[in-house]
Amino acid sequence: MRKSITRGSACIAGFLLLVCAGTTQAALVNFTLNGVVDGSYGSPYGLNLGDTITASGVFDNSAISSSPYTVYFDQSHSGNTLSITAGSLTLNQTQDDAYASGGSPRFEFNSLGNLIGVNFGSTPFTSGPLEFLAEDTSSNFATGVWNASSFNMTPAPVPVPAALYLLVSGLVGLVGVARRYKNVA
Amino acid sequence: MALEGAARRFVGAATMLAISAGVWAQAPQSWVTNFDAARYGSSGTITFNDWGYGGPNGANANTFAVTSPLTGITGFDSTRIGQRQDVLTLDADWKSPDPGITVRMPEFTPTRYNNASQDAQVNFYKWMYSTVGGSTFNNMQIDKAGNYFVAKSDMTFKFYDFYQYHDVTGVNPDTTVDTQINFQPYPLSDGRGWCGSTLIPDPNAVDVMAGQITFDFAFDAYVSNGQPSPSGGATQIVPGFVMRSYGSYVVNVSLGTVAQYFTGSAVMNNNNPLLNPLDANGQVSGAALDPAYHNRVSFLGAGVVPKGVWVTGSSYVSPGVKNLNPDGTWNVQIVSVADPLCDPATPGTPPVDGAVCYQNSFAGYAFMLRADGQRTLTYVNPTGHSDYICPCWTATEFSRITNSGGALSCGSTATTATIRDSSPVQYATTDTNPSLPSCRFADTRTSPVTSRRLSGISSDQAQVCYRQVRQACTSLGL
Numbered sequence: 001m002r003k004s005i006t007r008g009s010a011c012i013a014g015f016l017l018l019v020c021a022g023t024t025q026a027a028l029v030n031f032t033l034n035g036v037v038d039g040s041y042g043s044p045y046g047l048n049l050g051d052t053i054t055a056s057g058v059f060d061n062s063a064i065s066s067s068p069y070t071v072y073f074d075q076s077h078s079g080n081t082l083s084i085t086a087g088s089l090t091l092n093q094t095q096d097d098a099y100a101s102g103g104s105p106r107f108e109f110n111s112l113g114n115l116i117g118v119n120f121g122s123t124p125f126t127s128g129p130l131e132f133l134a135e136d137t138s139s140n141f142a143t144g145v146w147n148a149s150s151f152n153m154t155p156a157p158v159p160v161p162a163a164l165y166l167l168v169s170g171l172v173g174l175v176g177v178a179r180r181y182k183n184v185a
Numbered sequence: 186m187a188l189e190g191a192a193r194r195f196v197g198a199a200t201m202l203a204i205s206a207g208v209w210a211q212a213p214q215s216w217v218t219n220f221d222a223a224r225y226g227s228s229g230t231i232t233f234n235d236w237g238y239g240g241p242n243g244a245n246a247n248t249f250a251v252t253s254p255l256t257g258i259t260g261f262d263s264t265r266i267g268q269r270q271d272v273l274t275l276d277a278d279w280k281s282p283d284p285g286i287t288v289r290m291p292e293f294t295p296t297r298y299n300n301a302s303q304d305a306q307v308n309f310y311k312w313m314y315s316t317v318g319g320s321t322f323n324n325m326q327i328d329k330a331g332n333y334f335v336a337k338s339d340m341t342f343k344f345y346d347f348y349q350y351h352d353v354t355g356v357n358p359d360t361t362v363d364t365q366i367n368f369q370p371y372p373l374s375d376g377r378g379w380c381g382s383t384l385i386p387d388p389n390a391v392d393v394m395a396g397q398i399t400f401d402f403a404f405d406a407y408v409s410n411g412q413p414s415p416s417g418g419a420t421q422i423v424p425g426f427v428m429r430s431y432g433s434y435v436v437n438v439s440l441g442t443v444a445q446y447f448t449g450s451a452v453m454n455n456n457n458p459l460l461n462p463l464d465a466n467g468q469v470s471g472a473a474l475d476p477a478y479h480n481r482v483s484f485l486g487a488g489v490v491p492k493g494v495w496v497t498g499s500s501y502v503s504p505g506v507k508n509l510n511p512d513g514t515w516n517v518q519i520v521s522v523a524d525p526l527c528d529p530a531t532p533g534t535p536p537v538d539g540a541v542c543y544q545n546s547f548a549g550y551a552f553m554l555r556a557d558g559q560r561t562l563t564y565v566n567p568t569g570h571s572d573y574i575c576p577c578w579t580a581t582e583f584s585r586i587t588n589s590g591g592a593l594s595c596g597s598t599a600t601t602a603t604i605r606d607s608s609p610v611q612y613a614t615t616d617t618n619p620s621l622p623s624c625r626f627a628d629t630r631t632s633p634v635t636s637r638r639l640s641g642i643s644s645d646q647a648q649v650c651y652r653q654v655r656q657a658c659t660s661l662g663l
Contacts, residue, residue, distance in 0.1 A: 039607025041629040068599075074620075097640045103620025108598045117598040119616055123638050126614060126625045128601035131594065133612045133627060139634050141610045141627055145594070 027062040028079065028156040031055075033118070035132060035146040042140025045087030053086040053132070053144070055118065057093075058156050059107070069109040074102045082120075086134050086142070089124060097121045115148045211237040213467040216246045220438055220489045224526060227445070227549030229438030231487050237468035238395055238431045238453075240379035241331030241573060246432070249378050249399050253330035255572050255648050261332040261377060265645075267570035268327040268380075268388055268562060272482070274320040275557045277305035277349060280458045281483070282450045283555075285353035288313050293348075293362055302351040304458075305483070308436070308447040308553040314364060315349040316556040322376075324563075329572045329645065331383035333398050335376035340400070342370040344413060366406060369413045371514045373401040373422070381431075382454075383571040386579055389562045391455045391479055393471045395431035401519055402426050406547065417513040421545045422494040424519055428486040428554075430454060431469070436487050438551040445551040452483035454560065480560040487553040490545050493527035495520040498539030517543070568643035575650035577624035577637050578613060585628055586611045587657045595658035602654040604663075615650035622647030 033055040037047050047053070059071045059080040073082040073093035082093040082105055098104040098121055108117030108129070117129040126133045130146040216233045235246045244251050250260040281304035288298040290312050298313075307314040323339040346367035350360040378398035382388035405418030433450040452458040457475035464470040500517040502508050508516045521527070521536040529544035569576070575583075586593070591606040603614035615624040623640035624647065642650075 039605075039610045041610045041634070097623065098618070098621035101620045103618045104616060106618075108600070117601055119601055119618070121616060121621070121623050121625075121638075121640060126612075126638065128614055128616055129596040129598045129603060131596050131603040131605050131612070131614065133605070133610075133614075133625065135627065135636060139636060141612075141629055141634070141636075143605055143607055143610050143612055145596075 027060045028058055029061045029153040030058055030156045031151065031153045033115070033146055033148075033152070034150040035130075035144050037142045037144040039143040040141065042136075042138065043087075044134050044136035044138075044140035044142050045089040047087040047134060047142040051087065051142075053084065053134075055082060055084045055146070057081040057083050061153060064109050064113050067111075069111060069113075071107040071109075072103065073105045073107075074099060076102060084120065084125060084127075086125060086132075089134060089136075091120070091122065091125055095122055115146075115151045118146050211239055211468065213237040214246070222549075223528065224491055225438075225489050225549050226492050227438050227440035227489060227551065229436075229445070229489075229551075231438070231489070231551075232435045233429070233432055233487075234434075234467075235432045236463060237466070238381070238393075240381055240396070241383045241571075244331065244379045246397070246429070249397075251331045251379050253328075253572050254652060255329070255645060258330070261326070261334040262328045262330065263326070263334070265329045266326055266564070267329040267566045268382060269564040270325045270327070271561045271563055272322040272325065272558045273561075274316055274318055274343070275305070275559055276318040277302070277315060277351070277557060279304050279351050279353070281305075281555075282452060282458055282461075283448065288348075288350075290348075290362075290364075292366075293364060295362075298350045298352075298360075298362075299357065300352045300354045302353045303449065303555065304351075305555055305557045306348075307345065307555065308445075308449075308551075309368075310440070310445060310547075310550045310552075311443065312364060312366075313348045313350075314345045314368070315347060316345070316554070317343050319343045320556065322558075325376075327380045327383065327570075329383065329566070329570065331379045331381070331571070331573075333376065333378040333380050333396060335398060335400070337372045337375050337400070340372045340376060342372075344369050345404075346407075346410070346412070363410060365410050366408050367411060368404045368406055369418065369514070370402055370404040373403055373424075373517060373519060376400040378427075384573055386574050386576075388565060388570055389480075391474050391476050393453065393469060393474065394455070395429070395451070395453045395482075397427060397429040397431075399425055399427045403515060403517065405514065413513055415509070415511060415513045417507060417509050417515060419546050420507070420515045420517070420543075421490050421547050422496070422517065422519065422543060423488055423490055424494060426486055426488055428484050430482050430484040434485065434487045434553060436551050436553050438489055438549075440549040440551070447487070447551070447553045449485050449487070449553050449555055451485050452481070452557075454482045455479055456481075458483060480562070481557070482560055483555060483557045485553060485555045487551070490547045490550045490552070491527075492548040493529045493532070493542045493544050495527045495536055495540045496543045497537075498541060500543075501541065569646040569649070572645070572649060574646075575615070575624060575653055576642055576646050577615070577626040577639050577650060582626065582628065582635065583613060583653060583657070585630060586613055587661065589630070593661060593663060595654070595661070595663040597655060597658070600651075602651045602658070604654050604658055613650075613654060615647050615654060617644065617647040617651050619644055624650045 096105040119128040252259040283303040285300035348362040376398040380396035436447040456473040460473035462473035497518040527542040532542035628635040
């Protein structure tokens with residue numbers, strides 16, 4: 001009886017190792033988001049009415065499903081990356097004024113998982129909640145709004161080194177279980 | 186239920202116009218206090234015209250506790266001090282918005298004074314007294330919501346023992362008159378009220394601001410030209426005295442056959458007293474602002490000495506023997522002002538056990554006290570002095586967006602709020618995230634364009650910005 005339990009536990013452990021190898025990093029997603037310029041004063045960074053700006057990057061989407069439904073792109077979430085392109089202006093999360101102190105930039109979602117806030121704070125580009133403003137050094141401005149319905153997430157590829165390690169660990173575990181089962185039998 | 190877009194925008198714009206143009210842009214209102222013979226021994230009215238000036242968060246002439254729009258706390262909050270200031274009274278400089286008057290004082294010599302300046306003067310019954318320099322209101326604390334708190338111990342009053350006559354026409358020489366009946370005022374309670382300096386971005390600027398405080402006070406009368414003494418004087422207790430640094434008064438109270446009729450105007454902070462502070466509608470306009478009078482103020486208050494006031498039994502060391510402080514002032518505790526009526530002739534049932542109905546010997550005497558003062562702002566909280574000021578924009582700047590008439594749009598989350606116009610580009614936003622609260626303002630309608638971004642503002646300041654944006658958007662139906 002005791003051996004039977006031990007065998008069962010070992011099988012479960014081995015199976016979990018394999019499963020984990022496939023799911024540990026599965027919350028990472030690639031995302032893209034578009035916004036449209038609907039007002040301008042001059043053409044900052046070449047932006048004109050109707051132009052599209054984009055945000056893209058990677059984040060752990062598990063943050064979307066629990067309060068405060070916020071994805072942070074700060075130092076303590078170094079796996080999350082954000083890049084914003086608005087005309088000739090390209091920014092990443094480290095160029096947000098608050099990057100060093102945490103908290104912002106960030107994406108805010110409601111409890112239904114809908115994007116409601118793209119928060120980025122800097123002088124050349126300010127965004128929040130979904131409204132944005134770009135300003136160049138000649139005091140030209142462009143404003144617009146992020147199109148939440150354009151927000152798209154796709155599973156990010158699992159980082160190879162981690163996947164290999166976990167897969168091998170799982171296989172080794174299963175082999176061990178099989179051998180132990182064979183010895184007992 | 187839903188308003189048409191244009192109408193909705195108009196309602197919102199009107200609301201924001203009222204906010205942006207300053208709290209003083211209201212219709213002037215008169216506040217009348219009635220005095221009845223049963224309670225005062227004299228009858229009549231004191232009418233206060235507020236010049237259309239109001240305090241923070243809807244506070245008016247009858248408000249002495251403001252509710253913080255951020256914390257919801259009503260009344261002074263010592264944990265959220267925004268400013269501290271001292272006020273020192275000054276000698277009269279004979280610059281006053283009040284006209285010269287004819288003073289008749291049959292009890293004193295000479296008995297008639299023509300074209301007498303009312304600057305820094307006190308009307309009392311038929312007589313005039315002069316406020317001299319040196320009275321102090323120190324450590325006047327103002328919380329971010331705009332509540333005043335002045336500790337009783339921080340208010341001191343100089344002795345009133347003469348009248349300085351100054352002929353505004355210059356015909357008669359200046360004369361100092363010994364009034365024979367002298368007065369030593371002193372506070373009996375802490376002062377509380379509101380201060381309008383919370384409504385402007387820089388409380389130390391030459392800008393429109395004023396306030397009011399109320400406190401109980403007493404004044405000891407010394408007859409036969411007596412001087413303050415440890416044995417005290419004839420104490421007159423005046424509960425709920427109000428001093429205001431805005432508005433005008435008309436005192437019209439009859440004591441028997443004596444008509445007590447005084448008029449007087451305050452001089453608001455930073456105003457030249459010789460310029461008219463009001464526009465054609467009788468509203469404070471800022472027209473009298475003058476850098477030469479930076480932080481100068483002339484406040485005033487009026488009242489009538491009541492017949493009697495209920496005081497605690499502990500105000501006496503034995504029946505009829507007052508519990509005096511070492512300086513001769515009375516260590517008296519007021520129990521009740523209004524109910525039940527305290528008429529020394531028929532005192533009735535005390536409001537609490539042991540209370541005594543104290544009789545004022547100058548019952549029915551009306552007064553109006555003016556004082557010129559110099560304000561010194563000793564502290565402004567670096568995290569913001571006000572629950573009403575967003576550091577990224579002024580009320581006027583913000584109203585350029587809300588009143589633009591353009592196609593405005595709004596957005597908000599729990600931590601951020603934005604209002605903007607795409608054509609022309611106008612944009613106001615704030616992020617209350619505690620890691621680095623910030624705000625941003627841009628307006629391409631101004632010349633040159635306005636662009637302001639502040640990060641690292643205080644959480645309170647960011648909350649103010651957030652609230653203003655949200656309120657504007659709600660008003661606009663957005």
